[in-house]
Amino acid sequence: xxxxxxxxxxxxxxxxxxxxxxxxxxxxxxxxxxxxxxxxxxxxxxxxxxxxxxxxxxxxxxxxxxxxxxxxxxxxxxxxxxxxxxxxxxxxxxxxxxxxxxxxxxxxxxxxxxxxxxxxxxxxxxxxxxxxxxxxxxxxxxxxxxxxxxxxxxxxxxxxxxxxxxxxxxxxxxxxxxxxxxxxxxxxxxxxxxxxxxxxxxxxxxxxxxxxxxxxxxxxxxxxxxxxxxxxxxxxxxxxxxxxxxxxxxxxxxxxxxxxxxxxxxxxxxxxxxxxxxxxxxxxxxx
Amino acid sequence: xxxxxxxxxxxxxxxxxxxxxxxxxxxxxxxxxxxxxxxxxxxxxxxxxxxxxxxxxxxxxxxxxxxxxxxxxxxxxxxxxxxxxxxxxxxxxxxxxxxxxxxxxxxxxxxxxxxxxxxxxxxxxxxxxxxxxxxxxxxxxxxxxxxxxxxxxxxxxxxxxxxxxxxxxxxxxxxxxxxxxxxxxxxxxxxxxxxxxxxxxxxxxxxxxxxxxxxxxxxxxxxxxxxxxxxxxxxxxxxxxxxxxxxxxxxxxxxxxxxxxxxxxxxxxxxxxxxxxxxxxxxxxxxxxxxxxxxxxxxxx
Numbered sequence: 001x002x003x004x005x006x007x008x009x010x011x012x013x014x015x016x017x018x019x020x021x022x023x024x025x026x027x028x029x030x031x032x033x034x035x036x037x038x039x040x041x042x043x044x045x046x047x048x049x050x051x052x053x054x055x056x057x058x059x060x061x062x063x064x065x066x067x068x069x070x071x072x073x074x075x076x077x078x079x080x081x082x083x084x085x086x087x088x089x090x091x092x093x094x095x096x097x098x099x100x101x102x103x104x105x106x107x108x109x110x111x112x113x114x115x116x117x118x119x120x121x122x123x124x125x126x127x128x129x130x131x132x133x134x135x136x137x138x139x140x141x142x143x144x145x146x147x148x149x150x151x152x153x154x155x156x157x158x159x160x161x162x163x164x165x166x167x168x169x170x171x172x173x174x175x176x177x178x179x180x181x182x183x184x185x186x187x188x189x190x191x192x193x194x195x196x197x198x199x200x201x202x203x204x205x206x207x208x209x210x211x212x213x214x215x216x217x218x219x220x221x222x223x224x225x226x227x228x229x230x231x232x233x234x235x236x237x238x239x240x241x242x243x244x245x246x247x248x249x250x251x252x253x254x255x256x257x258x259x260x261x262x263x264x265x266x267x268x269x270x271x272x273x274x275x276x277x278x279x280x281x282x283x284x285x286x287x
Numbered sequence: 288x289x290x291x292x293x294x295x296x297x298x299x300x301x302x303x304x305x306x307x308x309x310x311x312x313x314x315x316x317x318x319x320x321x322x323x324x325x326x327x328x329x330x331x332x333x334x335x336x337x338x339x340x341x342x343x344x345x346x347x348x349x350x351x352x353x354x355x356x357x358x359x360x361x362x363x364x365x366x367x368x369x370x371x372x373x374x375x376x377x378x379x380x381x382x383x384x385x386x387x388x389x390x391x392x393x394x395x396x397x398x399x400x401x402x403x404x405x406x407x408x409x410x411x412x413x414x415x416x417x418x419x420x421x422x423x424x425x426x427x428x429x430x431x432x433x434x435x436x437x438x439x440x441x442x443x444x445x446x447x448x449x450x451x452x453x454x455x456x457x458x459x460x461x462x463x464x465x466x467x468x469x470x471x472x473x474x475x476x477x478x479x480x481x482x483x484x485x486x487x488x489x490x491x492x493x494x495x496x497x498x499x500x501x502x503x504x505x506x507x508x509x510x511x512x513x514x515x516x517x518x519x520x521x522x523x524x525x526x527x528x529x530x531x532x533x534x535x536x537x538x539x540x541x542x543x544x545x546x547x548x549x550x551x552x553x554x555x556x557x558x559x560x561x562x563x564x565x566x567x568x569x570x571x572x573x574x575x576x577x578x579x580x581x582x583x584x585x586x587x588x
Contacts, residue, residue, distance in 0.1 A: 010403055015500065019400040023412075024474075026397050029468070030419045036440055040433055048432075049439025093325040100318025110324055111329045117577060118570065119529025121546045122340075125566040128553060129343055130336035159332040162325050220423045223531055225446035227553070237425050244429060244536055248436065256426040263422040270421075271414060 025081075034260065041253035048248045058254035071239040078150065078235060079218040087211045089158070089164025091203070097166070098165060098173040115160040116167065124227035127156045131228055148230030156228050157218045164217060165210035172206025178259035205273050212270040219262060340570075343563035352557035356469035370464040372548075376568075379545035382459065383527035386466040390474040390523045391516065393467070396476035398515070399508070413479070420472035428465050428536045435461055435537070457539030470526060474519035481515020482508070517580055525573045545569060 011019050041059075045052030062068055093112060097105065115123065137144040180202070183196040222237040228240060236259065243252050345359040366372055401412055419427065432494030435441045435456040445453040455461050485508070493503035509516075531546035538544070543551075545565065 011400070019396050022393070022396045023400050026393060026471070027415060030415070030471075033427065033434055033468070034419075034422070037426070037430040037433055049434065049436045059475055082405045089325040089328060092321050096318045096322035100314060102318035103323065104319070104326070105322075108326050108329075111334060112325070115333060117525065117573060119526055119546070119573060121529045121531050121549050122566045122570050122573075125549060125553065125562060126333075126336035128339050128441075129339045129559070129563065130332070134428075135337060155332055159329065166325070216421055217459065220425070222425050223385065237423070240429075241425060241532070241535075244432065248429075249433060252429065256423075256429055259423045259426050263426075264418070267418050267421040271417075282338065 025250075029275050037253060037260070041250070041257040043250065043253075046250065047252055048250055058250045059258075061251050062254045063260065065251070067234075068236070068239065068251075071234050071236040074150075074218055074233055075235040075237070078153050078157060079215050082154045082161055082218050083211055083215045085154075086158045086161035087207060087215050089208055090162045090210055090214070091169050093162065093166040094169035094173055094203075094206075095199075099178065100168055110164050112166055115163040120223040123156075123160065124224045127152070127159075127178050127224060128227040148228055149233040152228040152230065153225055153233060153235070156224050157221065160224075161214035161218060164213050165207075168210035168213060169203055169206040172203045172209075176202055208273045209270055212266050212273065216263060216266045219259075219266075293418065313539050337570075340563045340566055343560055346560045346563075348558045348560050356558045363561045365562070366561055367568065368518045375543055375545060375548050378542075379528055382463055382466070382544060383524050383530075386463055386470065386527045387474075387520050387524045389425045389463070389467050394471060394474040394478050394519065395516075398475055398482050401475075401479050402482040415473050416472055420476070424469060425532055425536075427469060428533050431461070431465050431468065432456070432536050457542070459520065459538070459542050461537040462530075462534050462542050462544070465537040466527045466530060469530075469533060470523040473522040473526070477518040477522065478512065478515040481518070487513045517583065521576050521580055525576060528572060531570050 008240070010016075030031075036039070040048060040051070042054050043051050043054035044057065093108070096102065097109060097112075131148055131152045135148070136142055138146055180198050181194050184198045185191075189197070215266050220237060221235075225235050226238050226241065229235065234242075240252060240255050240259070243249065243255075342356065343354060344363055345361070347355045347358060347360060347362065349355050367376070401409055404412060433439055441455060442452050445451065455464075489507055489511070490503055493507045494500075498506065528544075529546040529549075530544060531550050534542055534544045534547050538547075546569075549562050549565045549569070552558045552565065556562075
């Protein structure tokens with residue numbers, strides 16, 4: 001698919017120089033702050049931006065701090081649960097939208113699209129007000145004692161993750177023809193078997209990619225979680241955000257780097273999935 | 288969804304119109320059932336909350352910081368014209384617009400350069416744009432706090448250059464810097480997708496017909512890449528307008544933006560109706576820009 005770049009399109013002379021310089025500057029802009037943060041997390045100085053010799057003290061403090069550990073596990077539990085549920089729901093939505101026609105499809109499509117573009121703050125406000133009312137009603141009617149905490153955070157995360165999973169799986173489904181599924185059906189495979197043995201293996205990279213994206217977003221979210229969290233359910237980003245507001249300390253550097261590494265690992269995994277995806281299909285896709 | 292006529296295949300002997308219609312109905316039901324769990328989920332946990340925000344925006348704050356849902360009024364919307372609120376709204380619009388413009392100026396040449404690379408180089412370059420796109424938002428903003436802070440690397444540089452100790456933290460400049468840093472990938476990716484799709488022979492043709500480099504950019508490349516420009520601008524403008532984490536970490540008390548102001552209404556001032564009205568304004572801006580984009584023929588963001 002690669003077109004040979006021609007002389008008129010290929011930048012030349014000073015244009016080329018400027019474009020190349022801009023490219024390098026963009027990468028420097030992206031990566032220098034991250035790199036500096038990593039360096040300073042090893043710095044033996046109370047001042048977060050000053051180099052004072054090598055130390056691992058801040059990481060030790062991170063491991064020893066009960067609060068950071070608790071926050072870390074809260075984050076992981078919420079991410080795992082919300083990802084697991086949203087992967088199932090998101091994949092079902094993607095299949096419904098790509099492979100079927102049904103009444104209300106357009107409304108559903110729009111509804112799925114909204115959580116992706118809505119600003120964090122708006123979604124946070126929506127969830128805050130919703131759970132204030134919803135839990136009150138449930139408690140009044142059923143005599144339960146629901147409070148904001150794990151359930152409200154996980155339910156909110158699922159509400160936006162379904163959309164992200166569905167977008168990724170849909171892209172995968174749109175890129176493959178339905179011929180193989182039809183062939184399986186023609187050969188008397190049941191609907192379930194056609195899905196299990198033909199469709200599912202093909203969309204698996206999409207499902208994994210969607211799951212990684214959902215997990216990343218869940219682990220990163222601070223605004224929405226901050227609005228729907230309850231006693232005992234502070235997540236790592238919310239905890240770190242609180243620390244930053246009270247004043248920066250080298251401990252935050254270390255925690256930040258740990259969060260950075262978690263993100264990077266997830267990116268690496270998703271790139272790996274991407275490779276599998278490209279090997280799986282011969283057609284070239286956008287990013 | 289009724290009366291769908293399919294050309295009945297000659298080889299499928301059983302394909303009577305009734306049979307076809309029944310099959311289509313069944314397919315439609317299957318699709319609906321497949322969508323139903325997510326559909327109900329999103330209605331309950333997204334559409335209903337959306338409606339609640341709108342309802343709250345018409346309610347009244349009572350003396351105790353609670354909200355009276357009886358007696359609807361427009362008081363919260365009337366407050367939008369107060370000088371303090373207006374200042375915040377205009378400042379947010381201005382800073383979001385500035386962020387969008389800066390991102391556009393940086394990202395356009397970058398995306399073009401990217402689109403003219405060989406596929407191998409291009410994919411590698413894209414990966415390194417995607418990584419910051421995926422990494423923790425809070426951490427990336429915090430990194431600038433470290434850099435711009437007291438005695439941090441930034442002051443080291445300004446002192447070395449001979450500018451003396453410059454304080455950038457807690458200023459509008461710092462906020463815009465943080466926003467550009469956060470949202471630049473959102474501009475690069477759609478721009479790249481748009482430029483990559485353009486038939487490069489059109490650019491060649493314009494050069495063959497003696498257009499200058501500038502003319503072929505202005506008359507060919509830019510118009511053809513417009514969907515990418517608009518998509519990228521929306522993707523940067525909307526979150527910048529609603530930004531809360533960036534101004535909170537990098538800005539000071541004088542750089543309150545719409546996003547942070549909304550949060551204040553809920554977590555500090557306890558004026559939920561006013562906060563809901565502000566959120567609704569933010570949502571309206573988002574919906575308007577998106578609808579305009581799709582009307583103009585944009586496909587996906």
